[in-house]
Amino acid sequence: MTELIDLVLLAMLALTALKIIFLKDLFAVVMLFGIYSFLSALIFINLDAVDVAFTEASVGAGISSVLMLGTLALTGRTEKENKRSSLLPLLVVTVTGAALIYGTLDMPPFGAANNPVHEHVAPRYIEESPKEVGLPNMVTSVLASYRGFDTLGETVVVFAAAIGVLALLGVRREKTDNVRQSGFTDHYVLRIIAKLVIPLIILFALYVQFHGDFGPGGGFQAGVIAAAAFILYALVYGLPSAFRVVGPKFLQGLASFGVLLYASVGLYSMFKGGQFLDYNKLAVDPLAGQHYGIIIIELGVGITVFAVMLSIYYAFASQTERGNT
Amino acid sequence: MNFIFDYYNYWVVVFLMMAGFYIVISANNLVKKIVGLNIFQTSVFILYISMGKVSGGTAPILVEGVTQYSNPLPHVLILTAIVVGVATTAVGLSLIVRIKRAYGTVEENEFENTDDAI
Amino acid sequence: MFILDIVSSALLIAGVFFGLTGAVGLFKFPDFFTRIHAASVTDSVAAILIIGGLLLQTSFDLNTAKLLFILAFLLITSPTASHALAKSARHGGLLCLAETTNKPTDERPHD
Incomplete structure (x- = not known):
C-alpha cells in the first residue's frame, strides 16, 4: 500500500x-x-x-x-x-x-532493512537514544544531542543568510507620515479572521517548540510557524503596524541571541568540566542534563529561525512598498 | 514488478533532478532559475528520505511494542537542509532584486548585453 | 464497532467524491467565480466529511481533540480564503461570465 x-x-x-x-x-x-x-x-x-x-x-x-x-x-x-x-x-x-x-541500478533496493545505510550508526541511534538521551523522538535526540555540533553550524548558516539579505536589501523604515496605507484596509473579513487566527498560530508554534521532544516538531519548525503568524499580520495590517509590534532592530538582536544561547550551552558544559555541548554535565543526573540541554538549544534554534525568517520577509516587503510609492 | 518498485523512487529523483538542472541551464529569467534550483534541491531531499525508509517500519518516534523504525539520520540531515535551503534561496532572490535595480531587467541575455555595452 | 466502521467508510468515500467533484469543476467551469465556487466545495464539504470519517476511527482520546481542532481551524480559514480570493478578483476588475457576454467592449466596473 x-x-x-x-x-x-x-x-x-x-x-x-x-x-x-x-x-x-x-x-x-x-x-x-x-x-x-x-x-x-x-x-x-x-x-x-x-x-x-x-x-x-x-x-x-x-x-x-x-x-x-x-x-x-x-x-x-x-x-x-x-x-x-x-x-x-x-x-x-x-x-x-x-x-x-x-x-x-547499483543502488540497494528501496526499503530493504539490510541496506548499508541502516547498518552503521542508525541501530545505535534507534536502540540507545531512548536510554542515553531519554526522548521518544529519535530525530530530536540525534539533531540536538548526537549531532549538536552540526545543528549549531546550520543555525549559524541561517544567521549568516539573514546578514547577507540585510546587507543586500536592508530594511528601510519610512517616516510614518508619508507611508502609503499598506495592507488590506477594506478586507474586513480578512482582518477579523486574521486577528482570530494569529494567536492560535503562535500558540501552535509554542506547542511545536516544546512538544518537539515527544512528537514531530522542534525549533526549526516552530520558528518558521511563528514567523508565518507575523508575516500574516504584516500582510493584512500593513508593514508599518508590524514594525510597531516587532521592530527590525529588535529582530536582529533576537537572531544573534538565539545563536549565542545555543553556543553558551556548549560553553557552560565546558565550564562544568565536560566537552563542548556535553549535556550530561549540565545536571547531576545525566538524563536530566540531556533534557535541559535539548530544551535550551531547541529554544535557541527556534528564536534564531523565527527572527531570521521574519527579517528576511521585512527586507523583501519594505523593498516592494518602496517600489510602489 | 518488484524490480520497478525497487528503483522507482531513484528514477523519479533522477527525473526531477534533471528537470531542475534543465531549468537552471536553459531558462533566461533569474527567478525561474531559482525555482529550478529549488526543484533540484528537493529531489536530493527525496533521495535521502527514500534511502532512510525501511519497509514495514514506522516513523522514528518511540512507541510501545514497535521494533522496526525507519532510519532517523537522513531525517535529521534533511530537516536542517530545508531550513538552510530557504535561507540561501532568500539570499539568491535578494541578489536578483539588486540586479533588477542595477540593470532594469532580470533576463540573463539582456543584462549580459548591457554589460558588454559598458 | 462494525457499524461505526461502515459509517466512517461511507463518510470518507463521500468526502473523496466531493473532493473529486471540486477538482472536476475547477477544470470544467467557464469563469473564475464559478471555479472558486467548485474549489470551495472541496475546502468545506469534503474536509468536514473526511475529518468526520476519521473522527469515528479514533477511540475518543487526544487524537479526537486534535482532529476537532483541525476541523474548527479549517471551517474558519477556508471560507475566508475563498472570500478573499473572490473579493480581490472583483476588486481587480475581473468580470463574471454573464457580464462579459452582455458587454462585449472592454468596460470595467467602477469600484
Whole structure:
C-alpha cells in the first residue's frame, strides 16, 4: 500500500516539475512550486519522515512562496520569449540523466532493512537514544544531542543568510507620515479572521517548540510557524503596524541571541568540566542534563529561525512598498 | 514488478533532478532559475528520505511494542537542509532584486548585453 | 464497532467524491467565480466529511481533540480564503461570465 501511494505521489510530483519547465507565467510557476512542495511533504510523510514533512510544508510551501512572490512583485511576472536553442541543454540533461539512471541500478533496493545505510550508526541511534538521551523522538535526540555540533553550524548558516539579505536589501523604515496605507484596509473579513487566527498560530508554534521532544516538531519548525503568524499580520495590517509590534532592530538582536544561547550551552558544559555541548554535565543526573540541554538549544534554534525568517520577509516587503510609492 | 518498485523512487529523483538542472541551464529569467534550483534541491531531499525508509517500519518516534523504525539520520540531515535551503534561496532572490535595480531587467541575455555595452 | 466502521467508510468515500467533484469543476467551469465556487466545495464539504470519517476511527482520546481542532481551524480559514480570493478578483476588475457576454467592449466596473 505504501509503495502504491508512493508511486502515485511521485508521478504527480514529476508532472508538476514538467509543467513548471514549460510555463512562461512566473506567477503560475511560483504557485506550482507551492504545490510541488506540498506534494513532497506528503511523500515525506509516506516515507515515515514526519519531522521533515512538517518542515517542508511550513518552509517550502509557506515562506519560499511568499519570498518568491515578493521578488516577482519587483521584477515582473512574465518570462520573455527565449531565442536561444534549447537543444544543447536538452542533450546535456539527457546524457547526465542516463548516466545517473545507469548508476541507480547499483543502488540497494528501496526499503530493504539490510541496506548499508541502516547498518552503521542508525541501530545505535534507534536502540540507545531512548536510554542515553531519554526522548521518544529519535530525530530530536540525534539533531540536538548526537549531532549538536552540526545543528549549531546550520543555525549559524541561517544567521549568516539573514546578514547577507540585510546587507543586500536592508530594511528601510519610512517616516510614518508619508507611508502609503499598506495592507488590506477594506478586507474586513480578512482582518477579523486574521486577528482570530494569529494567536492560535503562535500558540501552535509554542506547542511545536516544546512538544518537539515527544512528537514531530522542534525549533526549526516552530520558528518558521511563528514567523508565518507575523508575516500574516504584516500582510493584512500593513508593514508599518508590524514594525510597531516587532521592530527590525529588535529582530536582529533576537537572531544573534538565539545563536549565542545555543553556543553558551556548549560553553557552560565546558565550564562544568565536560566537552563542548556535553549535556550530561549540565545536571547531576545525566538524563536530566540531556533534557535541559535539548530544551535550551531547541529554544535557541527556534528564536534564531523565527527572527531570521521574519527579517528576511521585512527586507523583501519594505523593498516592494518602496517600489510602489 | 518488484524490480520497478525497487528503483522507482531513484528514477523519479533522477527525473526531477534533471528537470531542475534543465531549468537552471536553459531558462533566461533569474527567478525561474531559482525555482529550478529549488526543484533540484528537493529531489536530493527525496533521495535521502527514500534511502532512510525501511519497509514495514514506522516513523522514528518511540512507541510501545514497535521494533522496526525507519532510519532517523537522513531525517535529521534533511530537516536542517530545508531550513538552510530557504535561507540561501532568500539570499539568491535578494541578489536578483539588486540586479533588477542595477540593470532594469532580470533576463540573463539582456543584462549580459548591457554589460558588454559598458 | 462494525457499524461505526461502515459509517466512517461511507463518510470518507463521500468526502473523496466531493473532493473529486471540486477538482472536476475547477477544470470544467467557464469563469473564475464559478471555479472558486467548485474549489470551495472541496475546502468545506469534503474536509468536514473526511475529518468526520476519521473522527469515528479514533477511540475518543487526544487524537479526537486534535482532529476537532483541525476541523474548527479549517471551517474558519477556508471560507475566508475563498472570500478573499473572490473579493480581490472583483476588486481587480475581473468580470463574471454573464457580464462579459452582455458587454462585449472592454468596460470595467467602477469600484
